[in-house]
Amino acid sequence: MGSPKGFRVSTPVRAVTLGLLACQTCGLVVRRSPILAASSSCPRCTALLRERRPGSIENTLAWLLAGVILYIPSNLLPVIYVTGVGGGEESTILRGVLEFWKSGAWDIAALIFTASVAVPATKFLALGVLIWTVHRDSSRARRQRTALYRLVEIIGYWSMLDVVVVALTAALLNFKAFGTAEPRLGIVFFCGVVVTTMIAALSFDPRLIWDKGCGDGH
Amino acid sequence: MTERQRMSCARELLVCPHCDAVHGAVDLRRHELAACIGCGRVLARHRSLSVDQLLAITVAAALLFLIANAYPLMAIEVGGLHSEATVWGTALPMLHGWTAWPAAVLALTMFILPLIQIALLLWLLSFARFGRRAPGFCAALAALHRSRPWSMTEVFLLGALVAIVKLSSWVHVSPGMGIWALASLTILLTVISMVERESWWALLKVSA
Numbered sequence: 001m002g003s004p005k006g007f008r009v010s011t012p013v014r015a016v017t018l019g020l021l022a023c024q025t026c027g028l029v030v031r032r033s034p035i036l037a038a039s040s041s042c043p044r045c046t047a048l049l050r051e052r053r054p055g056s057i058e059n060t061l062a063w064l065l066a067g068v069i070l071y072i073p074s075n076l077l078p079v080i081y082v083t084g085v086g087g088g089e090e091s092t093i094l095r096g097v098l099e100f101w102k103s104g105a106w107d108i109a110a111l112i113f114t115a116s117v118a119v120p121a122t123k124f125l126a127l128g129v130l131i132w133t134v135h136r137d138s139s140r141a142r143r144q145r146t147a148l149y150r151l152v153e154i155i156g157y158w159s160m161l162d163v164v165v166v167a168l169t170a171a172l173l174n175f176k177a178f179g180t181a182e183p184r185l186g187i188v189f190f191c192g193v194v195v196t197t198m199i200a201a202l203s204f205d206p207r208l209i210w211d212k213g214c215g216d217g218h
Numbered sequence: 219m220t221e222r223q224r225m226s227c228a229r230e231l232l233v234c235p236h237c238d239a240v241h242g243a244v245d246l247r248r249h250e251l252a253a254c255i256g257c258g259r260v261l262a263r264h265r266s267l268s269v270d271q272l273l274a275i276t277v278a279a280a281l282l283f284l285i286a287n288a289y290p291l292m293a294i295e296v297g298g299l300h301s302e303a304t305v306w307g308t309a310l311p312m313l314h315g316w317t318a319w320p321a322a323v324l325a326l327t328m329f330i331l332p333l334i335q336i337a338l339l340l341w342l343l344s345f346a347r348f349g350r351r352a353p354g355f356c357a358a359l360a361a362l363h364r365s366r367p368w369s370m371t372e373v374f375l376l377g378a379l380v381a382i383v384k385l386s387s388w389v390h391v392s393p394g395m396g397i398w399a400l401a402s403l404t405i406l407l408t409v410i411s412m413v414e415r416e417s418w419w420a421l422l423k424v425s426a
Contacts, residue, residue: 175297
């Protein structure tokens, strides 16, 4: 009893409190009775029903670390080798950005820099912050952290931009006498960064942000 | 089957997939959308497009996908020599050695998955058009949702535009029919992706 805490409008009722569970594949809301069996499937879409993504934090952290490790060679190694028209040299991602900048195409330079350097770095930082705060059971700025997760989800795949540019350049520029372009090892690592960070973002369960110390008995 | 009987559903409720907040489902009017009171995520949107309209857009998208792959995206010319690239042809020169990995990712995200998405939409909508539930409706819809984050037509379009600018500083580049088809395809796929998950599952009810 004591002083009634009452119902705070700012804190919505959560499914886990009411014994409800939403299917992550189709969104159907199911009543658990009384606890969720280990292998129950959704009555609508037959996907496996789970309270939370299993091992979410561990998986996200593992894929994120893999991404960070791949990020180093992806920036140090050349991604493309151009002969003839392009000057006959190997070029890294940052060098490509600089060349656009020097040639006056600042907008294209900014675009490639954002997609290839800033977006992966933002994903590392954002997912790092999310993992850390969930690990600490932080109850601060839940709404903002959920918005941060959505940002990571939205910007995620735009990093593939440079892979497309390198592949198209290599596919088109194949004249033996006048110039050729070949992809280099850096692009393999870079593609690895995009894939691992996307899997990291998809492994993270944003509901964990709201799970601890929410004032609803959990 | 006993498991399924024991679990009762609450179809009148909507649970936010990002924060687990429970909401009562409401009927939305035109231009209205429902956002989560906990985290602000958009939970449902009024579906202003009918099944017929969605099907028409999907058929158009399928045709544009064909054109985008049949005609070159762009062509370059140096000293009388000519070279051109299609969506599918972009990944091919990289298919050897280590670069086969990014080539496979490109083929999957820029060609195979968008193709699967369009095929699944055609399948679901063409049955729904006649008030019937497509065989494998649930598996098809689940596959549609799961493959969405990995289908990257819009990224390919932007990449192709950057490649045009990049190459035009060295050689003469002429954009092909493929790039226009790709741009239109991107617009149509964006329109289709505006339809929220709940609206797709509502098709199940209509055509049950």
